[in-house]
Amino acid sequence: xxxxxxxxxxxxxxxxxxxxxxxxxxxxxxxxxxxxxxxxxxxxxxxxxxxxxxxxxxxxxxxxxxxxxxxxxxxxxxxxxxxxxxxxxxxxxxxxxxxxxxxxxxxxxxxxxxxxxxxxxxxxxxxxxxxxxxxxxxxxxxxxxxxxxxxxxxxxxxxxxxxxxxxxxxxxxxxxxxxxxxxxxxxxxxxxxxxxxxxxxxxxxxxxxxxxxxxxxxxxxxxxxxxxxxxxxxxxxxxxxxxxxxxxxxxxxxxxxxxxxxxxxxxxxxxxxxxxxxxxxxxxxxxxxxxxxxxxxxxxxxxxxxxxxxxxxxxxxxxxxxxxxxxxxxxxxxxxxxxxxxxxxxxxxxxxxxxxxxxxxxxxxxxxxxxxxxxxxxxxxxxxxxxxxxxxxxxxxxxxxxxxxxxxxxxxxxxxxxxxxxxxxxxxxxxxxxxxxxxxxxxxxxxxxxxxxxxxxxxxxxxxxxxxxxxxxxxxxxxxxxxxxxxxxxxxxxxxxxxxxxxxxxxxxxxxxxxxxxxxxxxxxxxxxxxxxxxxxxxxxxxxxxxxxxxxxxxxxxxxxxxxxxxxxxxxxxxx
Numbered sequence: 001x002x003x004x005x006x007x008x009x010x011x012x013x014x015x016x017x018x019x020x021x022x023x024x025x026x027x028x029x030x031x032x033x034x035x036x037x038x039x040x041x042x043x044x045x046x047x048x049x050x051x052x053x054x055x056x057x058x059x060x061x062x063x064x065x066x067x068x069x070x071x072x073x074x075x076x077x078x079x080x081x082x083x084x085x086x087x088x089x090x091x092x093x094x095x096x097x098x099x100x101x102x103x104x105x106x107x108x109x110x111x112x113x114x115x116x117x118x119x120x121x122x123x124x125x126x127x128x129x130x131x132x133x134x135x136x137x138x139x140x141x142x143x144x145x146x147x148x149x150x151x152x153x154x155x156x157x158x159x160x161x162x163x164x165x166x167x168x169x170x171x172x173x174x175x176x177x178x179x180x181x182x183x184x185x186x187x188x189x190x191x192x193x194x195x196x197x198x199x200x201x202x203x204x205x206x207x208x209x210x211x212x213x214x215x216x217x218x219x220x221x222x223x224x225x226x227x228x229x230x231x232x233x234x235x236x237x238x239x240x241x242x243x244x245x246x247x248x249x250x251x252x253x254x255x256x257x258x259x260x261x262x263x264x265x266x267x268x269x270x271x272x273x274x275x276x277x278x279x280x281x282x283x284x285x286x287x288x289x290x291x292x293x294x295x296x297x298x299x300x301x302x303x304x305x306x307x308x309x310x311x312x313x314x315x316x317x318x319x320x321x322x323x324x325x326x327x328x329x330x331x332x333x334x335x336x337x338x339x340x341x342x343x344x345x346x347x348x349x350x351x352x353x354x355x356x357x358x359x360x361x362x363x364x365x366x367x368x369x370x371x372x373x374x375x376x377x378x379x380x381x382x383x384x385x386x387x388x389x390x391x392x393x394x395x396x397x398x399x400x401x402x403x404x405x406x407x408x409x410x411x412x413x414x415x416x417x418x419x420x421x422x423x424x425x426x427x428x429x430x431x432x433x434x435x436x437x438x439x440x441x442x443x444x445x446x447x448x449x450x451x452x453x454x455x456x457x458x459x460x461x462x463x464x465x466x467x468x469x470x471x472x473x474x475x476x477x478x479x480x481x482x483x484x485x486x487x488x489x490x491x492x493x494x495x496x497x498x499x500x501x502x503x504x505x506x507x508x509x510x511x512x513x514x515x516x517x518x519x520x521x522x523x524x525x526x527x528x529x530x531x532x533x534x535x536x537x538x539x540x541x542x543x544x545x546x547x548x549x550x551x552x553x554x555x556x557x558x559x560x561x562x563x564x565x566x567x568x569x570x571x572x573x574x575x576x
Contacts, residue, residue: 003050005119009070010046018045021063022052022461029458030465032426033433039465048461051472054481055125058105065101067118075117076100082110124480137235149379149541150354151346152185158344159189163282163314164197170314171340173288177371178320178534179380179542180346183217186284186318187224190254193282195230202281203251205303209259211479213286213507214239218256225254238262240479246272251279259296266299277303280313287507288317289527292335300338315339320534321527348373378541381548383533389554390431394421404524413525416452422522422555423455432520433462435551439516440468440497444549445489446516448500449532455520456502463498470498473505486511506531512538516549 010018019027019040031037049057057063068076076093079100090096103110107126115122148156155174162172176182190204198204206221208214218237225233236244236251239258255276266273280303285291291300304315317339336343348370374380402418414422422428436459439446450456453474460472471485482504489499490511499505506528517536523529538544 007046009067011042012070021049026457030461033462044465048464051460052457061101065097068097079113148188151351152181155185156188160192163193172342172344173317173339175319175343175345179537182318183220187221191225191229198281203279204254204282205280206256206284207259208286211240212509214256214258221254251275263299282314285317288319289321321530378539380537381539381545383548383550386551387554388431390427393425393427413523419451423451443497444515445513446498446518447514447535448518449521450500450502451521453502456500460500469496471496473501475504512543515545518551522555
């Protein structure tokens, strides 16, 4: 949103005041990029502050104080009426402004009146900090049919057959390339299994790591159930700010739960955890390559085992990358064992039997390249690769500091410190800027994967300084601000072609308008690379584009040679 009134007040700040609300390291990096301090106009500084911070800047009491200095006397006196009684005798306007600004920043009559004066809806600021009253919702079905594509239907039937076949077949892992509709397929499986096998008795638990994935799952389930469901179903949300308490009745329905929240209630709310464990009939683990992490594996195995020894529940994993590392490893073996050694994937020979006559199918040779198969069908976009090079200005000492480490996501990759070193390269950033400017001029919707939060902020601010619209997304943003940034990017009438992020939009983010994936961060992980590339893989049959431009950077990282993940995906390029 434009927030015109807030911007009007910010334009009354001094340039130095506006600069004080930006990180000093960010300003230094921008000045190194362009030493012309004249670029830092009030309008551009205001835009940078709001792009990077969103409305979170209002949490800063000094900022609120500066805003209120521009309020009328009557407005200040009106705000005074919401203060505790001990301030009723205060008359000095400057003192009152300071007192009001120092009040706790939370949803209240005082903050709502303040927001009213700057013409901002309180729901834009505080929605993400409240517990949603719809943590438990009853869904109704509609008559409209929500159809699966042929390969999705076959995956569905394979899984349902195993789910109906007994406890020895209760674990399986579904592997479908990114962009081919894993979530939609899984929801069809869930709806059928709940209605006809479970007969609407028991709980189906959907587990994932990020809010984006969980939101996507919940929305997709609502869509699928409303079209192919049978009557009513109770849905539960247990992640982020969603919480609920239930009585001792059986939990029947569909629950979307964050893995961290699940671990938390195991320790802090044993009653709820035990009820969930008691009533589970099916666990669906999204991005299942992460399930082999020790703590994650422990809690899933605990949920899969009943105290009396009965195994009346099943485990279904979903992934586009059925492994946790590039090479065979203990983790990969652990993952395989966790899902019963059963990998359900797409069989192109079977596709031929479905789509052609018996004689035609018998004489056809199924393609070995599943990616090309889906690109030819229009399910996946054809990727056009562009590799950028630059004059390396990273010192030898810094290059020697670059390390590959194991990270919390379960794969080996460049360390955080290494990525920060790479992100400091002036020549590299100038090249990125030049390409982003070119893409914006050509109106190419582009998602950018940065090396760090600060790198994302630097790129965003550099674009802002030269007048290029963009939005920036990173983990510490509130869900409200994040959603607003995503909305602006998806809304093609907004004229915002560039969304820059760090470790947020790799999963659970779908935007059919993306025509370019710009990977500025080097990676050794095929898992991460697949997730980033996947943001642009949806083809016309899935509501996306026929082609997607993939831009990667050729970094001279010496001992690490070329990007292993990059070369691993050669079968995507150009649909060849």
